[in-house]
Amino acid sequence: MSHWKKVCLLTEIPPLGARVIQHPQGDIAVFRNADDEVFALEDRCPHKGGPLSQGIVYGKTVACPLHGWQIGLECGTAAAPDEGCARRYAVRLEGNAVLLNTEAAA
Secondary structure, three states, X not given: OOOEEEEEEHHHOOOOEEEEEOOOOOOEEEEEOOOOOEEEEXXXXXXXXXXXXXXXXXXXEEEOOOOOOEEEOOOOEEOOXXXXXXXXXXXXXXXXXXXXXXXXXX
């Protein structure tokens, strides 16, 4: 059985922005960068729990809206000198559909 679920269309995620997917274990932020790549992280900064979905996306990074921590979208890890990690989720595009697998880390 496949754990991949269609969660939205790429066009439903603003460029350089995110869309929040509600999940029983906590909200998941699905990000879209300028190259239309998609990434999925728990919607919680490892620093103080700020909503990463409200942060500024640039390249393959999101800046937490609370204190500016830089979180890598590919790995979920905070850039040095900060330390911490947001859980990653497997996400992919099939045509214009965004599919998310909440059973597997990216």
